[in-house]
Amino acid sequence: MTQEDLFKKLIAHSKEYGFIFQSSEIYDGLSAVYDYGQLGAELKNNIKKYWWEAMVRLNDNIVGIDSAIFMHPRIWEASGHIGAFNDPLIDNKDSKKRYRADVLLEEHIAKIEEKIEKEVEKGRKKFAENFDEAKFKETNPNVIRHQNKIADIQNRMNSALNSNDLDALKQLILDCEIVCPVSGTRNWTDVRQFNLMFSLQMGSTAEGANTIYLRPETAQGIFVNFLNVQKTGRMKIPFGIAQTGKAFRNEIVARQFIFRMREFEQMEMQFFVRPGEELKWFEQWKTNRMKWHKLLGLGDENYRFHDHEKLAHYANAATDIEFHFPFGFKEVEGIHSRTDFDLGNHQKYSGKKLQYFDSETGESYVPYVIETSIGVDRMTLLILSAAYREEQLADGEQRIVLRIPPVLAPVKLAVLPLLKKDGLPEKAREILNALKCDFYCQYDEKDSIGKRYRRQDAIGTPFCITVDHKTMEDNTVTVRHRDSMEQQRVAISKIHEIICEQVSFKNIFEQLMM
Numbered sequence: 201m202t203q204e205d206l207f208k209k210l211i212a213h214s215k216e217y218g219f220i221f222q223s224s225e226i227y228d229g230l231s232a233v234y235d236y237g238q239l240g241a242e243l244k245n246n247i248k249k250y251w252w253e254a255m256v257r258l259n260d261n262i263v264g265i266d267s268a269i270f271m272h273p274r275i276w277e278a279s280g281h282i283g284a285f286n287d288p289l290i291d292n293k294d295s296k297k298r299y300r301a302d303v304l305l306e307e308h309i310a311k312i313e314e315k316i317e318k319e320v321e322k323g324r325k326k327f328a329e330n331f332d333e334a335k336f337k338e339t340n341p342n343v344i345r346h347q348n349k350i351a352d353i354q355n356r357m358n359s360a361l362n363s364n365d366l367d368a369l370k371q372l373i374l375d376c377e378i379v380c381p382v383s384g385t386r387n388w389t390d391v392r393q394f395n396l397m398f399s400l401q402m403g404s405t406a407e408g409a410n411t412i413y414l415r416p417e418t419a420q421g422i423f424v425n426f427l428n429v430q431k432t433g434r435m436k437i438p439f440g441i442a443q444t445g446k447a448f449r450n451e452i453v454a455r456q457f458i459f460r461m462r463e464f465e466q467m468e469m470q471f472f473v474r475p476g477e478e479l480k481w482f483e484q485w486k487t488n489r490m491k492w493h494k495l496l497g498l499g500d501e502n503y504r505f506h507d508h509e510k511l512a513h514y515a516n517a518a519t520d521i522e523f524h525f526p527f528g529f530k531e532v533e534g535i536h537s538r539t540d541f542d543l544g545n546h547q548k549y550s551g552k553k554l555q556y557f558d559s560e561t562g563e564s565y566v567p568y569v570i571e572t573s574i575g576v577d578r579m580t581l582l583i584l585s586a587a588y589r590e591e592q593l594a595d596g597e598q599r600i601v602l603r604i605p606p607v608l609a610p611v612k613l614a615v616l617p618l619l620k621k622d623g624l625p626e627k628a629r630e631i632l633n634a635l636k637c638d639f640y641c642q643y644d645e646k647d648s649i650g651k652r653y654r655r656q657d658a659i660g661t662p663f664c665i666t667v668d669h670k671t672m673e674d675n676t677v678t679v680r681h682r683d684s685m686e687q688q689r690v691a692i693s694k695i696h697e698i699i700c701e702q703v704s705f706k707n708i709f710e711q712l713m714m
């Protein structure tokens with residue numbers, strides 16, 4: 201199955217089992233907006249819980265807030281979003297399709313990177329055990345040629361973006377001979393800038409109305425509350441403020457399902473530090489965030505850092521954590537050293553001091569900030585795409601299983617009476633009632649037991665508890681494990697412990713703190 205087929209199947213599966221629906225579907229949908237169904241909402245909540253508790257509960261010096269989506273419009277002037285939150289767009293005159301100029305170039309670079317990978321594979325086959333990948337990359341003429349090409353494109357792209365030279369960006373697209381994926385032609389318009397913020401009118405009369413914006417990131421709600429939280433929480437630097445919430449961007453290229461949406465959710469944490477110490481904290485948060493991802497057990501090889509060469513105007517270091525999605529390695533989280541840009545500007549624009557008095561050094565200063573910013577929806581897509589499997593079983597049957605990490609699985613266990621008679625349903629409900637205060641459970645008595653297992657596999661339920669006639673005699677049940685499909689006979693009194701061991705965040709958190 202190609203990665204593209206896998207992705208299509210995943211989208212269909214997400215809909216079929218109540219994870220994700222197109223928004224406003226009965227009106228033919230709204231582009232790049234999605235609704236979460238009964239299981240998607242649970243999965244998303246579990247992801248947010250994993251993030252929130254890892255930030256706020258495990259770190260004594262991080263607190264969480266919930267700021268409003270509507271904010272004073274001056275905030276977006278101070279943050280630079282009104283002036284500079286633009287994407288460079290370009291249209292193909294034949295297909296009438298619109299693209300982000302930088303994305304077209306990045307996709308072109310990714311294709312060259314694939315060529316390098318192919319060369320490396322050839323080398324690996326040729327030299328077998330003697331293969332030294334690093335040396336091969338340094339010396340193979342084809343690889344060197346591809347690498348130089350990438351470096352040249354990246355340099356030209358960064359310099360065009362940094363100097364806002366849209367003509368140079370277009371020239372680069374022409375020089376790379378990039379064609380429109382739909383029409384196949386190079387008939388491009390000029391590159392233009394496009395602001396990504398949604399604006400709306402606030403106020404009851406047209407004359408008195410103010411133009412305000414739907415926030416394009418949650419971070420500014422944290423910056424403008426910096427002093428409120430620092431003072432009321434008696435926070436001492438270094439400390440962090442976390443929040444999760446909706447953000448809105450009028451994305452030009454809204455493709456790839458929930459990867460790029462116009463309404464989405466973020467989980468952001470701003471960590472305030474002494475000026476001069478920011479790069480040390482930047483490294484620390486890079487390590488911590490990568491660990492948070494890898495502890496979910498989805499394969500270390502699926503993650504990598506992508507350090508930014510082109511830095512935003514406010515940053516002095518930045519990296520992305522990228523994950524191997526079915527459409528390639530793509531950003532799931534950004535970690536940025538934002539200097540004192542945001543607080544400094546809010547101080548300037550609001551006229552209010554946003555300084556911290558450091559009792560250890562006896563100085564007042566505007567703190568520097570390290571930001572970690574991850575999309576909840578992208579993280580949901582990451583989990584679903586890593587979890588989706590079509591497996592061939594020993595008995596010749598096939599199953600679709602979502603190997604969602606048990607801590608994040610929407611339904612933790614299903615209780616299944618083997619038959620719909622002989623008191624088995626009543627016994628099963630009794631077990632269910634005892635467990636449902638602690639875990640999200642399902643009860644299912646319809647169809648054969650095999651079919652019921654398949655239904656639970658398809659939604660990623662880690663445990664099925666089967667109640668049979670033996671249960672009535674000796675108070676034992678069968679616990680069936682999703683991934684191994686192994687069945688274990690245990691006393692009812694043991695079920696809680698077995699499930700807790702797998703679905704509680706405790707084990708992961710203990711490792712994250714190490």
Ligand code: ATP
Nearest residue numbers: 451459460461464531532533534573574575577578
């Ligand atoms: P991209 O380069 O993909 O547009 P970005 O660098 O603009 O992303 P940030 O502004 O750093 O993204 O936002 C932080 C995180 O928010 C991203 O890593 C991503 O997980 C999420 N995010 C950003 N834009 C979107 C979107 N349109 N839809 C879904 N998630 C998003």
